[in-house]
Amino acid sequence: MRKILAKIAFLSIAAILVLSACGGGGGSQLAPLGDEFTFGMILVGPHNDHGWTQAHYDAGLYVEQQIPGAKMIYLENVYSGSPAYPGTTTSQLAEQLVAQGAKLIIFNSDDMKDEATKFAQDHPDIYVIMASGDQVWADGNAYIAMENMTNIMGRMEYGKMIAGCTAALTSQTGKIGYLGPLINDETRRLASSAYLGAKYCWAQAGNDPAALEFKVTWIGFWFNIPGVTSDPTQVADDFFNSGYDVVISGIDTTEAITEAKKYSDAGTPVWAIPYDYQGACDTAPGVCLGVPYFNWGPAYAATIKTAQTGDWTSEFQWNGPDWANINNPDTSAVGFVKGAALGADASTQLDQFIADLAGGLNLWVGPINLQDGVVYLADGVIATDQQIWYLPQLLEGMEGQSVSE
C-alpha cells in the first residue's frame, strides 16, 4: 500500500512539474477579433432577473444582432462565494469562457472589480469590458493602466433623478423609501441622485420641503442572499408598514414592486419604482410608476466593433441619455419608461422635468451638504464627474447609513 501511495505521490508531483512547464507564456498583444468571434459575459445574477443582469443579457443579444459574426456565451450567478461555483473564482470562470473560444469578456458587476482586474492583467491578449467599474479612468481614484480593459457605465444619475421626481409627484405621505443594495460610491451616488430629483419635484409641486422624508435601507448586496444579506422583501414591507408609500428600488431584483403589489391588493395605496431593466414594470404594472433602466447595447456594440477592427483603446465611458429621446434603443445609454400607475398630472409634470433636464437643468449644483452637514458643493458650484462618482456620503436630508458601521 505504501508503495502505491509513494507512486501516486511521485506521479502527481511529476504531473505538476510537466504541467507547470507547459503553462505560463502569454504576453501576446491584442489581435483584432475579425468577422466571426465569440464574446463571453460573466453575469452576477440570473440572465432573466428582470433587473440589472437581464439588461446586460439583452444587450448581449443586441450585440449579436448588430454584429452578425458575434456569438455570445455566458455564465450567470457569478459572485464572490456563489454556491453555483464552489471554490471557483470569477477570473477562473472567465477563463472557462476563454477556453470556449471567447476573445472578449464582459464582467457585469461591481462585485467583480478585483477579479476583472486580475483577469485582465493575467490575460493581456483578451479584451475586457468591465461594466460599472472605474479601473481605467485616468482621472479616477483607482486608476490602473490596462490596455485591454474598457469601463462602461451609464449616467444613471439622470434616471434616478427622474425616479425620485416621479416618487415625489406621487407620494401622498411625503415618505419615500429607497431599497438600497450594498454601500459604495455607486450606490451612494444613485440614492443621492434619486433624493435630489425627489427634493426638486417635491418643492416644484408646491410642497413644504421640510415635509419630505427620504430614507435609504441597505440590504448588503445587489440581491438577496439568504442568510447573508438583509431580506429585501422584509425591507420593502417595513417601508410600507411605516407609512412610506413609494419605494424606489436600487437593487438588481424586483422585490420592491412585488411587495408593493401585495400591499396595494390589500387596499394600501402604495407604489414602487423598480430599476435597471426596461421591462421591470411588467411584474406588477398596477403599482409601477415607471422604471429607470440601462441600455447597455449601443455602447457594447460600438466598443466591441473597435475590438473587431483593431481600433480598440482602453477607455472609461460614462454614457448619458440621448436627450432627443431618452428611450431611443440605439442611442440612449439610460432611459425611463413610465409605468401604468403614474397619474396623468404627475405624468405631465414629469415630462416637464425631463425636458428641463434635457435643457440643461443640473441638480448636482451647490449648495449641497453631505449627510453630516459638511459643505460638499458651495452655492453655485457645479459638481465635477469625480465629485459625483466618488460621493463620500449620502446628502443632508437623507436618512440612512452613509458608510459601513
Add this chain to the structure above:
Amino acid sequence: MKKNIWVNLGFQAGALLVAMLVTTGILAAAGAPPFQAYWSMLKGAFGSWDSIVTILISWSPLLLTTAGVLITFSAGLWNIGVEGQMGVGAIFTTGMMLLLQDTSLPPALIIILGILAGIIGGALWAALAGALKVFGGVNEIFGGLGLNFVATALTIYLVFGPWARPGVASMSGTKPFERELWLPTLPGTSLSLWALGLSILAIAAVYLLLRGTHFGLRLKAVGKNPKAAFLLGVPTWQYSMFAFLLCGALAGLAGAIQVVGLRHNLLPNISNGYGFLGLLVAMLVNYQALWAAPVAFFFVALNTGSVQLQINYKMDSSFAGVLQSLLVLLVLLGEGARQRFLGTARKAEPSESEIRNKQVK
C-alpha cells in the same frame, strides 16, 4: 476474502451505474444530449491548461477537509462543523495578515504567520465542538452545525463591520491584500504549488497516521468500540479531543489557503461547501484515506467540468452537486443492500457515538 472484494466492487459498480443512469436521465430531461454533455464536461475539466489548473486549485482545500474528517470519522465522530472550522481558519488568517501587513516583516513571514494563525483558528473552533461533545454531552452534529452558523455570522459581521473596505459595505468581502502577500503561484495562473504540496502532504500524513501508527490504531479503537478501548486503557476522551483538534487544524489550513492562495481577502461563504463536500468524499471512499485523493480529484473535476453545461446547454451548474450527492447516496444504498443480502458490514464504519458518550461521562 478475495471473493468479498469482488462482491464489494460489484455493488459499488452497480451503484455507480445507477448513478450514471439517473444523471443521464436528468441531462436528457433538461434538454441536453447526454453523451455530448458528458463529453463537454470532460473537455471542460481537462481540455485546457486553465481548467486543469482550476481543478488543482480546488483540489487542495477539498483534500484538506477530507483528510480532516477522515480523522474524526476514524474516532467515530461526525464532524459536521468542518465547514465552520474552515471559515474560522480563514478569519484567523485574515486577522493576522491585517495585523501584520503594514509592519516591516518580510511578506513570506507574514504569509507563514497568517497560515499558522488559520491552522490555530480552525483547531480552536473544532476544540469548541469537541469540548461541547466531551464535556457538555452535546452531540457533535448539533454542536458543529451550530458553530457553522456562528462562524458564518462572525464572517459577515467582520466583512460588513470592522474589516469592511473604507466607505463600502458589501458582501464582496474585505479589501484584497497586496500581491506581495499572495502565496506565490505558477506564472500566469492562480495555482500555488505550496497549497497543493501542503494538501498532498496532509492527506499522505493522515493515510500513514491511520494506517501505520499506534495512534491511528487507538483512534480507530475509540471509534469502533469506545467502551472496549477505554477498558483496554485508551484514554478515550483525550483521543476524541485530539481528533477534533487535528481535523480543525487541517480545515483551518484549508481556510488559510483560500485567503492567502486564492481569494486574497475574507468573504462570506469562503468555505464554499468544501467541508460538506469533504464529508461526502469520506463517505464515498468508506473512510479509506488511500482513495480519498482520487475521489476528491474526481469531485472537483466534476465541479469544473459542469460549468460547461451552463455555457453549452444553459443548464444550472449546480448539476455537479446533484451528481455528487447522488453518487454518495447510491453507494451508501448499495452498501445497505449488500449488508442486507450478504449480512456483513464493511470495515472502518464509524460506530454509534452514544455508547462512548456514556462511557466518557
